[in-house]
Amino acid sequence: MTGIVKAYADTSVYGGAFDKEFDRASISFFKKVTDGSIALYTSDVIRREMEQAPVQIRQFFEELLLRATVVEITKEMLELQQAYIKQGVLGKKSYDDALHIAIATVSGVDLIVSWNFKHIVNYRKIPLFNAVNTLKGYKPIAIHSPMEVVHAE
Numbered sequence: 001m002t003g004i005v006k007a008y009a010d011t012s013v014y015g016g017a018f019d020k021e022f023d024r025a026s027i028s029f030f031k032k033v034t035d036g037s038i039a040l041y042t043s044d045v046i047r048r049e050m051e052q053a054p055v056q057i058r059q060f061f062e063e064l065l066l067r068a069t070v071v072e073i074t075k076e077m078l079e080l081q082q083a084y085i086k087q088g089v090l091g092k093k094s095y096d097d098a099l100h101i102a103i104a105t106v107s108g109v110d111l112i113v114s115w116n117f118k119h120i121v122n123y124r125k126i127p128l129f130n131a132v133n134t135l136k137g138y139k140p141i142a143i144h145s146p147m148e149v150v151h152a153e
Contacts, residue, residue, distance in 0.1 A: 005111065005149075007033075008041040008071075008104035010097075011049040012115035013146055014061045018054070022115055025147040029113060032150065033067055040068040043103045045096055077102045080136055089128040094119050101129050104141055111142035113149055121145050 013029060016022030032038040042065065050061050080102035084090050090098045097119040104112045114120040121143055130140035 004037060004039050006039045006041060006107075006109040007149070008043075008100070008107065008109045008112050009146075010100045010112065010114040010116060010120065011046050011053070013113050014046075014050070014064070015053060015057050016115050016146065017060060018057055022146070025145070025150050026115075028150040029146040030064060033064065038149075040064060041071055041104065041107060041109050042068045043071045043100075044073060045099050045103065049096065071103055071107045073099070073103065074106065077106045080106060080132070080138070083132050083136055084129065087128070087132050089125055089132060090119055101141070101143075105129075105133050105138050108139075109141070111144055111149070113144060113146050115145060117145075 009029070013026050016026035017030060019026075029038070033040045046061070047070075050058050053061070077099065081095070081098040084098040084101060085092055085095070097116065100114075101112065101120065112120065119125065126143050129143070133140055
């Protein structure tokens, strides 16, 4: 990837900026957003999840929202989300995780950034997400942790 990278960061990355284990990589990722080398994408799913977050995380998200492209959820995204669940990539309880992947895929971003190693940044699941994407006519999507993204150079 050359030029500006389009990245969809899920809720865990915003929270990661305030978690001792994940703060360095999360903050470095968001510095790339503020310096313009990463174009940040977000959605109403993240906005809704932020309602449950501590105040400092919600404020941090609101500040970054000024630099983000907010993607509207479409019928195609909901259909792709259901395909992930129907194909068993994720279970019904992982509704929002499946929707994050579908939003990013249909929006055509370059990558998804997450600290969710159970459902999203998972070496077993990534090829399955991309198999469903291919079956449904979408291009494969890269899925990485913030640490992988900030240390890619």
